[in-house]
Structures are given as C-alpha cells and as structure tokens.
Amino acid sequence: MKKKDFAVIGLGRFGGSICRTLTEQGKEVLVVDKSEARVNEYATIASHAVVGDTTDEAMLRSIGIRNFDHVIVAIGDDIQSSILTTLILKELGVENITVKAQNDYHEKVLRKIGANSVVHPERDMGIRIANNMASNNVLDYLGLSDDHSIVEIVANKRLDGHTIIGLDIRKKYGINIVAIKRGSEIIVSPQAKEMIQLNDILIVIGSDIDIEKFTHKVMK
Known part of the structure; x- marks a missing residue:
C-alpha cells in the first residue's frame, strides 16, 4: 500500500495548527480526536477526519495508521493517553513519531518508548x-x-x-x-x-x- 503523508492525533491548538499548515502545503493529512466537535471542525480541512480513542490499538489498526509516513501525537493534558498512544504507534511499526510533551519527565518517558522527536511548544x-x-x-x-x-x-x-x-x-x-x-x-x-x-x-x-x-x- 502506498504510504500517505501525515496523521495528527489530537486537535487542540497545537495539533490544529499543524493540520492547517500541512494542508496548506498540499500534504495529505489524517486527523484523529476523541471529540466529535473537534473532528467536525477539521473535517473540511484535513484529507480524512476520524473520531476515535487512539489508546485503542484495534482502532489505530482499523484506520491504517502504520501506512502514514509521519504521525504527530498532539494530545493535550492527558499524559497517560499520549504515552500509551506513542507506545502503540511504535509497536505497530510507525517509522516517524513526533510527540508534544507537557514537561521534562513526560519527554524522558516518550524518548524511552521510542518517540523520534519530542517538542515542547508552550515552553x-x-x-x-x-x-x-x-x-x-x-x-x-x-x-x-x-x-x-x-x-x-x-x-x-x-x-x-x-x-x-x-x-x-x-x-x-x-x-x-x-x-x-x-x-x-x-x-x-x-x-x-x-x-x-x-x-x-x-x-x-x-x-x-x-x-x-x-x-x-x-x-x-
């Protein structure tokens, strides 16, 4: 199956801005969020928009997440969901994973479980x-x-x-x-x-x- 471009998990201000920017650059972008309202907001912007819980491995498999070149985990304050989502992505064989960290401890955990890049946008x-x-x-x-x-x-x-x-x-x-x-x-x-x-x-x-x-x- 042909690799797609980007998947953005979490549609807060950070994830939403990434989605908009990548789309403006002509990239194919899948967005995922637990909030139906947020997904609906970006449904006309992103290539594909899905409501779902990314701590559910079956859900991630069903949307073919491993076929994306780069997955950005932009989950907000739920550190546990961020870590678990990153771990599942790694186990599914996603090659490039960038994750938003809330603090230095969060970053250490993310790097230990295999995140390729960790960012602290607020800091x-x-x-x-x-x-x-x-x-x-x-x-x-x-x-x-x-x-x-x-x-x-x-x-x-x-x-x-x-x-x-x-x-x-x-x-x-x-x-x-x-x-x-x-x-x-x-x-x-x-x-x-x-x-x-x-x-x-x-x-x-x-x-x-x-x-x-x-x-x-x-x-x-």
Whole structure:
C-alpha cells in the first residue's frame, strides 16, 4: 500500500495548527480526536477526519495508521493517553513519531518508548518571548537545542562602524555572525572585513550562555 503523508492525533491548538499548515502545503493529512466537535471542525480541512480513542490499538489498526509516513501525537493534558498512544504507534511499526510533551519527565518517558522527536511548544514559545522581552535589541529567537540558539540582534551604536574581525566576536564571545540583514539586502556568511552599520540585523548562532554574555556586554 502506498504510504500517505501525515496523521495528527489530537486537535487542540497545537495539533490544529499543524493540520492547517500541512494542508496548506498540499500534504495529505489524517486527523484523529476523541471529540466529535473537534473532528467536525477539521473535517473540511484535513484529507480524512476520524473520531476515535487512539489508546485503542484495534482502532489505530482499523484506520491504517502504520501506512502514514509521519504521525504527530498532539494530545493535550492527558499524559497517560499520549504515552500509551506513542507506545502503540511504535509497536505497530510507525517509522516517524513526533510527540508534544507537557514537561521534562513526560519527554524522558516518550524518548524511552521510542518517540523520534519530542517538542515542547508552550515552553519553547515562553522562552522565545522571554528572550525577546529581556533585550530591546533581540528581535527574534529560535532554540536549536537545550543550550544553543539562533537570534536576530539589532546592531547598536557600540557596533556601528566596526568590522567583524575588529570586534573579534568569535574569539571573545564564542558566537558566530552567520548573516546580516541590511534593509532589503541579506549578506550570507559575511566576510571578516564586513563593517557593521547601525540598525543592521545580525543573525547570530551560538550557545545560550555565550549569546547572553554578548548581549549583556555589547548590546547595552
């Protein structure tokens, strides 16, 4: 049987947004939720919509869940259902399983039972917002891992007129400027002699500790 695209289990805000985005990208999406009202809401958006309890192995078998390339478990606050659903999916041979975790303990259990990827949407968004609020110069924040990130930083007067090599940012702070946005221009992998201008947007990658050290010492 030909593999299908995606299945999304759980139609809260997180699962619903994934369904909408994948559908907009032209993907075939099956959605499953215990709530008939939620399933009806997405019945005209997703390729297929099913009301069902995904902790029931027979139910998952009946909808051919193992034939999907990627299953996203976006179950909300019911950690037990999230774990049991993930375990059944793994036992049924689903190759790619991404699961929404409620906390670190939940993540540890999910990884032990075979989840390929675990996400913390609420926590990660909270970190992103906090980082943006903590510094007026930080425009955006993207966590790459638990301790490394990419940030967009607005160049201030202390950086204006200095070259990258002159500032010696990599040696002093352990971070790298991977690109510079200057108006409508984007300079990818800027040369060491590139001179930073006031209000340039520096796209910086590094450990969270090093980025924080840089923003506190240079960007104030």
